[in-house]
Amino acid sequence: MKPWLVVPVRSIRDGKQRLAAVLSERERVRLNTALLEHVLAEATWFPGRGRTLVVTRCAEVAAVAQMAGVKWLIERNATGMNAALDEARAHLGTNRGSRLMTVSCDLPLLCSDDLIALATAAPMGTGVALARDHTRCGTNALCLPLDVPFAFSFGKDSAERHRNAAAQRGLPVVEVQRPGLAVDLDTPADLQALRFVVPWLWPHARAA
Template sequence: MKPWLVVPVRSIRGGKQRLAGMLSEHERIRLNTTLLEHVLAEATRFPGRGRTLVVTRCAEVAAVAHRAGVEWLIERNLTGMNGALDEARAHLGTNRGSRLMTVSCDLPLLCADDLIALATAAPLATGVALARDHTGCGTNALCLPLDVPFAFSFGKDSAARHRSAAARNGLPVVEVQRPGLAVDLDTPADLQALRFVVPWLWPHARAA
């Protein structure tokens, strides 16, 4: 059975604040929208519209999810990404699929093959697949069983915490190393480095 893909997104207007000195507010909004649209477009290829869930408290994010034809869940607790994933896990329950997969919403190189690789990297019943960010310290993607009390710990240096959480639950970890899962976009340096690699990013980097 295909896993569920959960994409937590805080907001369109509030995202990418570190690019505020490089991009106008309108450009940041457009960039955040385009990045999310890209991730959801790949999600429709795998695991598919019917198994993709966006978690947000932002009406603009919900509108993007609606246009993509995927389900969205209104975040209630407002406790950040980890709380949003806990809400998604409770919403899905164990009867809607055996595994939960989550990826960051700012992966410009992501393709459906990356999501397939993440979903198939670890043993279905017991394993955790983890993809680090390009720094090697953070986590950009996870795939894990839905029915284990795994503690989501996204944030600075989260990869080590996620490995520890897996160990506490006796779950083996397989690390997935693919550019589409590792390369995220947070800083002006990230945008500069990607502007010739991802053509649709260039209009957003014209002020560089």
Template sequence: MPLRDGVSGKSRLAAVLDAASRRRLVRVLARHVVATLLASDGIGRVVVVTADPAFARDTLAGLEVEVLEQPADRPGLNPALEHARAHLLAESPRSARLLVAHADLPALTPADVTALLAQDAPVVVATDRNRSGTNLLLLPSGAGFRFRFGTGSLAAHLAEAETRGLAATVVDRPGTAVDLDTADDWSQLPDEVRAVVGQQVPGLRASC
């Protein structure tokens, strides 16, 4: 799981949340995603890759997670994931599967994770609510698959799978489809999820 620092994260919510509230939101969402992964059958290990390991360790204190520092000379999301994969491959068989999960999925449940792991295709893409991005990505860790997170990543990841000769499938579930980057994302969340997150980050309830 990639995790940004506590300063730059959730910048698109700056109009409705101050810096302290955005930092709090990053913490709340990251803890939720990690706890969900740890509670999911089929997940053997959770590694968080970040350029700010102190923030990550503080945020995830008490959870059974490994924090991996992203090299300063390899900035960006895709290089961070390449670094994490190399780290895992050094200790795990190349046949193992790797699940990339973004750290801002407030509606994610263990059932969602189980549904991804149960797919027959080697590459599984859980798309966002606009069916253009990638919120979770499951792939064989040793396949040489290039991460293509960014604008239009759903199509880019499907194209990458085709290039590698790997069958791919797309999963679209309520728990995997909505991340939380904008006020509009907030409005798309189930009421019960907004209640939980809003209790921990009151500024969201007051401003969105």
């Protein structure tokens, strides 16, 4: 059975504030939209539109999800990424044997093969697959059994918290190391490093 992919997105307009020194608000909106569209385009190949769920409190994000042909869920509590994932898990139910994947919405190198690798890395039904960010401290992706009350702990230095949460449940952890899952975009240095690798990331180039 294919897993569910959950993509939590806080806001198109408020995202990437750390890029405010180099990008205008309009440019950040364009960049955030392009990043989300990219992730959802790869998700259409795996696990597919019918098993992809965007969770957000932002109407603009929901509109992007609708245009991509994927499902979306409007958060009720709007208290952060971890609560959003809890809401998505409750919405999907706890079908035994099914799995939940989640990935960050700012992965410019992501491809469907990365999602397949994440989904198949851990033993079906018993393990957790984890992909660290490029700093090796944060978490950019997880895959875990849907029916396990796993504590999501996204935020600074989340990778070890996620490993500990799995250990508390007796779940083995397999780490997935792929550039498409590791390379995210948070700072001006990240944007500059990727400028010539992924040209559409640079809003000035996209607008030209």
